[in-house]
Amino acid sequence: MTGDERTNEVEPTLRSYGISVEAVEPGDPLQLTYMTAFPGREVHRAEIGRALNALIDRAEADAWDPVRVEATVVRSPGDVLGTWHADGSWFEELIGYEISETEFSSRVLATLSHDDDAPDAAAPADSEDEA
Known part of the structure; x- marks a missing residue:
């Protein structure tokens, strides 16, 4: 099975x-x-x-080769709620019992950002309240 075929099976697994x-x-x-x-x-x-x-279950079953995962979470198409990522090495370390599930989760959650974390493009650069 090629890498692309292995990746194509990720979507149905996620849906399941x-x-x-x-x-x-x-x-x-x-x-x-x-x-x-x-x-x-x-x-x-x-x-x-x-x-x-x-993804972990697929990797443990040797059905997916861990790579960095960059996730975008949307409320509706085009309405981004936030993002997170997980490095491929983190999956490998977890599967190899080099890190705990808690450590893996902590690493991922440390990457979590919410759309409102980004600077508001509509906000004025200078505030009248500044002295």
């Missing part, structure tokens, strides 16, 4: 874990866009966990 995949672009990094089932103000951490578990 309850992830509403919008797009998967193979390569290194693997670009994942999914629509959250929890369109609040923050990315739902358990949903991140389900996506990661799908």
